[in-house]
Amino acid sequence: MAVSIVVGTHWGDEGKGKIVDYLGENAQVVARAQGGNNAGHTVIVEGEKYVFHLLPSGVLHPGKVGILGDGMVVDPSSLLGEIDFLRQKGKDVSERLFLSSKAHLVLPYHRILDGIYENIRGGRKLGTTGKGIGPAYEDKVSRWGIRVGDLEDEKLFAQKLRVTLDYKNLLLERAFNQPPLPYDKILEDYLGYASLLRPYIADTSKMIYQFYREGKNILIEGAQGTMLDLDHGTYPFVTSSYPVVAGSLLGVGLGLGSISNLEVLGVCKAYTTRVGEGPFPTELQEEMGDYLRDKGGEYGATTGRPRRCGWLDGVILRYAARINGITSLALTKLDVLGGIDSLKVCRAYLVEGEEVDDFPVSSHLWDKCEPVYEEMEGWEEDISSVSSYYDLPSSAQRFVEFIEDFMQIPIAIVSVGKERRNTLVRKEIF
């Protein structure tokens, strides 16, 4: 009986989906805790590709219970589309999927407002995924939100929608000069979703607690990454939820004091990427950035946007370890670094002439962070078919061990390719 939380160490897309799918084998319950369909988690098994946006990646394994937790914002049509997609692939999750009644619904005005806010920001736009995530969380905090549980009572849902839509239409028409949204159409659509989603709605926090008490292994899949966290990330260039570990516990409704066996697995890519706007100290503008993007296939799993690429930022990795209390690391995409003569890892920043080894809290310093690099010899070989860590070229092992030494945290998993089988285990997690 254990709880493992998988958390992204940088700006998302670290390969969390692949690692969760791998670990899912030995878990009985897999849960998402926060975020919505802004996430795009890719799993590839025997050439078959699955991109999860709302469902936890571990549900690919037959019989695993899948949970969409309290802290999520759920776009019902996106969720139903994912369930259908899996059904078509012969993976029926309907008997083992549960959706928190406390999760919030994404409604059509959230997506529209997401676009309007970005337009108003102009040159200071955030580069959101456009899925309505920020506006949905904004409504949650300002208590305009409509929750999944509200779908269980048609009359109550209709009343809540009426009041909220009146307010949103006021905003759309008077503040933003946009046409109002039709109440009847939205009501009809959402009551349709309600009839399909009703069987999944549950008190998932209570379920998780009971599963844990029964001795089951619980795997929580963080979405986004530490630097996209609303409090701890590069605000305002962040998402609107809490991707850090504390947010995962909050988002599944599990109290830290009830867990005696917690593993926090930080998923870190062997280089760093970011999609969307905001600071990125180790970003590479020149040829090497393009090389990493092409070789690593660094295009958003949700929006298809090219990801910005740079050397591994060890300062941020250390920051993520502290904020999340990371107990083990998974290092992904090591294969992508093959064929580069000299590799770099950022171990500190020079900020206004002074060397600092922690991520500055003051945002005015972020663009002044000049990376201080440790350089290491690369390797030529394609390592994607290696099946044991000790068969890796010695310079690849040195790269892994450098990070391990630098972090003083064990690297439990090294991922050397997209497929589930391209996973080298150095320390068991479950």
Ligand code: GDP
């Ligand atoms: P997530 O959001 O953290 O789950 O990551 P994404 O799925 O958005 O992005 C990771 C990308 O890298 C996906 O296309 C994965 O198929 C791919 N990937 C994951 N691990 C590896 C690896 O070790 N090597 C390679 N070459 N690709 C990987």
Ligand code: IMO
């Ligand atoms: P996974 O789970 C990478 C980024 C967006 C934007 C910012 C705010 O696949 O790692 P939002 O739509 O959330 O309001 O956008 O956050 N972003 C992600 N970047 N991976 C993700 O998820 C992301 N989810 C949001 O690009 O910069």
Ligand code: MG
């Ligand atoms: Mg992703």
